[in-house]
Amino acid sequence: MAGDHRLLLENARQVVLVCARGERFLARDALRSLAVLEGASLVVGTDGLIKAIGPADVIQEQFSEETFEERIDCSGKCILPGLVDAHTHPVWAGERVHEFAMKLAGATYMEIHQAGGGINFTVERTRQASEEELFGSLQQRLQCMMRAGTTLVECKSGYGLNLETELKMLRVIERARRQMAVGISATYCGAHSVPKGKTATEAADDIINNHLPKLKELGRNGQIHVDNIDVFCEKGVFDLDSTRRILQGGKDIGLQINFHGDELHPMKAAELGAELGARAISHLEEVSDEGIAAMATAGCSAVLLPTTAYMLRLKQPRARKMLDEGVIVALGSDFNPNAYCFSMPMVMHLACVNMRMSMPEALAAATINAAYALGKSHTHGSLEVGKQGDLIIINSSSNV
Ligand SMILES: N=CN[C@@H](CCC(=O)O)C(=O)O
Ligand SMILES: [Zn+2]
16 A cells, blocks of 8 residues: 555554664663663655654654554564674585584584585585575575564675686575565675685685676676675685785775684784774684774774584683773674574574673674674664664563
8 A cells, every 4th residue: 555654663662773873883881771762653764764763642743644554553562673694604505414413523613624524515515506596595594584683684605616606606695685675785705715726825816816806897787796805714714815815805896894704713813804994804703902902993893603602612702802992893693504593683692691792782783783894884773764664573562
């Protein structure tokens, strides 16, 4: 039914705005209490953007003459911004359940990786899979994420490593971006592992000389939209020098730097990211004190991934120290064949229990700060007039 506006959410017990003054992220004291309205209503316009938020009686008065395509009575319920998942690997074929048994028997992630399993196993299967098959499974996975409240998600390539399969993965992500009702930030992660038969230096050369120019061309003619560049900077994968060259190459063609660093070994990835102007670095279980300080100064966000530390029994990233030093902390599910979690509420729960984050910190990390990590906090991550009308209604009377 046509109306002056798309949606009216009426009389919620609580509307958790997260922030209300155009903040691009929340850090330090701003995380102590989030912006919340009690007994409020919210209007989404036909353009999908938030038109108004305020006390229920004020909104009723203001819009008394106007019509809505849909009205939802939110009495006794809570409205939150849609959750933002800042790190996922959702395009792949081939299960790795057998590796779970190996890990339970004591094998480490890197032992499995070096024996040709892990990412390399998934690369083989993903190279063999058709574009249609990859799209079908991506669609189902994104639907599971949406059911758990995710409305904006970062999606990486990285199980192709060669140009042909990396482009296949990026086309699949592009198709989901155009067809599905979920926001997507696309990440080229061709440096997720060193392909068989190449050294890290040779793989970096291939990326810089062949992959990045092709991405630039496809981006220019509107075929594929890529937002971020990623590298798995890790001992035995991409060293600091190759990481620097690849990230700089990506930055030179206009991509935001958003990479895996300091996960299993201290690599000085945080220091490198801060120097290169990275938007975000993920994992950081092994980050140095200097790296934390450098990230805080540079406004480089930390994307913490509680499912990985849990699944691989790693030491937890030092979330408390990062928060105390003013790093912009975000969260991601790290959905991949090794960490099979679609749910940002579960990720927030693990962040509170295992990383000792408070509930407001976890919610900000899964909304405004995750949007910042993707360079989208001007449009996503909080309920403010003019922002995307991405929201969730939960059957609970209070949240924070
Ligand atoms: N650490 C590197 N990449 C992924 C794992 C990918 C995989 O094991 O397939 C991560 O973020 O956890
Ligand atoms: Zn990852």
